[in-house]
Amino acid sequence: MRLSAEKLRLLGLFTVWTATTALDAGVGRLPVLGYNTWNAFQCNIDEDLMLNTARLMKSLGLQKAGYEYVNIDDCYSEKNRTSDGYIIEDQVRFKGGMKKLTTAIHKLGFKTGIYSDAGWFTCAGYPGSYGNEDRDIKTFQDWGFTYLKYDNCAIPYDIITQEGIVGRYQRMADAIAKLAKKSKKTPFLYSLCNWGWSQVWIWGKTQGQSWRTTGDISPAWASLANIINFNSFLTQATDFYGRNDLDMLQLGNGNLTFDEAKSHFTAWALMKSPLLIGTDLTKITDETLEILTNREILAINQDPVIGTSISPFRWGFNPDWTYDPLRPAEYWSGPSGKGTVIMMLNVADEPAFMTFNLTESPWLRAGRRYSVRDLWAHTDNGTVIRNITVEAVPAHGVVALLLNDAGSEPKGLEPLCSVLYQCTDKNGTRVGL
Known part of the structure; x- marks a missing residue:
């Protein structure tokens, strides 16, 4: 079936006008500040690493600077669900259980986040949440988490989903909203990690509080420049309660110079991206710590008056x-x-x-x-x-x-206009001709 351009335009407007927000509960007004395990450790995580990271964030002054989330990424679970369909934590690496771990981290004054996927499996091959959204988000809440990073790997066949990426992410958004209503607790912060597909900067805010706009970051200037370039065309999408996510901070990883690291942090912060540290804190340098704790830059990222990006x-x-x-x-x-x-x-x-x-x-x-x-x-x-x-x-x-x-600038400055184009006296005389 063919539709006229005018018909398509009207359908597009209708879609925008009728979009509803599944998470209309006031969460995530400002960008998240915190830590994420993936870039530094990938699957090499356990409960000791998580607890030690939280302690380091406290002792290094990162908590005092405003970093409040300690987030576990992929690989924390067993490779298979239980016989009754539940995700369980790895019984060796997280032998004490997630609830015990999050309780210990909370006692240090932090909040905790976790990871899942909109497909059959996570990107590292662990159980994804497709078809188990209600069950999984309840499990994550019971474990003590309040933030969910949601990835986009191992997508089921079209004949099974009969929906695109928006619909698959909406399933978890609806599960979060349903759980919040039933439990009478604040909804999860929902971070859409979908690599910028399907114009996510347009629809992401109807579901979550942040959305990835590009592929994964690398600790090199070319990667930073690419992400800055791409997002320079999308800055209007960022405001209170929803923002472009430029991916994790790579300070201290790879071969970035000190000046490149400053540029990285400055651009991410002033564009109001979430700021999630992806560095091994046992190896952090004083220079990197100085960048991460720049309170004047952080204050712009966490501005309570203006939510928009530069x-x-x-x-x-x-x-x-x-x-x-x-x-x-x-x-x-x-x-x-x-x-x-x-x-x-x-x-x-x-x-x-x-x-x-x-x-x-x-x-x-x-x-x-x-x-x-x-x-x-x-x-x-x-x-x-x-x-x-x-x-x-x-x-x-x-x-x-x-x-x-x-x-006011001093009187009598010449030329009379700093930009001479169309600079004109009230008698009609053009200046600079």
Whole structure:
């Protein structure tokens, strides 16, 4: 059957208008801060590792900085369900039981999260939750978890599901909502790990509080640049209660330079992604810890006033709107409860001279001066008028600033407009011609 373009347009609008939220309970207003086991340990996890990780998060000051979740990823269970259909924890690696483990972690002041999959099996071959959504989410609640990362492997045949990825993820969203109503407990935080398929940034918010937009991250600049580039076109999807998930923080893993690690953390935090540490905390360096606990950057991520992401106002290295996985947008800004946030990202392989006119950002006004706070140096750097210039931003490095209105710019500045295009006197005389 063929439909006209107009008919398709109306059907698309109808779909958007009638979409309902399964988790309309106020959970997940701000991005999650915490830890996830996968990137550092994959399947090499046990109860001692989890408890020691929680203790390290406390002793290293990560808990104090706001990281509150300790999350178990794949491989925690037996390979087969019980005879009556339940997932059980690995009887050797988690011999004390999940409930005992989460209770111990909770006593340290943390919350706990767990992992499952919308298919027959998880990505590592353990039992998935397809067809067992109600049973599994109740098990996870009984174990003491309040956060669920939900993956997208081992999909059943179409003739079995008779639904796409939206429907398969909706099954668990409905199970979470049903359990919350029955148990009278707060619904699980639901993190959709579906690698950006089916325009998840459009439908994800009808189901959960975060949604992965790309494939898995790698501890290399090319991977970071690709993720930043892809998400630069999706920033409008992020706000309170729902946000693009750029995947876990790779600080301390791989071959990232210190400047690349700062850029990684800054972009993730200011784009309001969940911040889940994926580093072996027994090997964490003072430099990495300094990045992870930057309170001024974290405060923007956890802003209680403005929930939106920063967005590009100029691509810089490329013409605006260029899709380039290795050279993402360089000039970003956005509002916050503390002022206008600026991120300048040098995507070149060598130090770069970077400059922009203040009015290029939609959040800054012409004819005003602005105070400047450096969010990495933690210094107040006086005021700026009309433009900001940084002479040598390190290769793959970042500048993060917070600007606040400091009054009118001085009278008598020439030229009369910082941007001469259509700058006109009230008598009609064009300036700059």
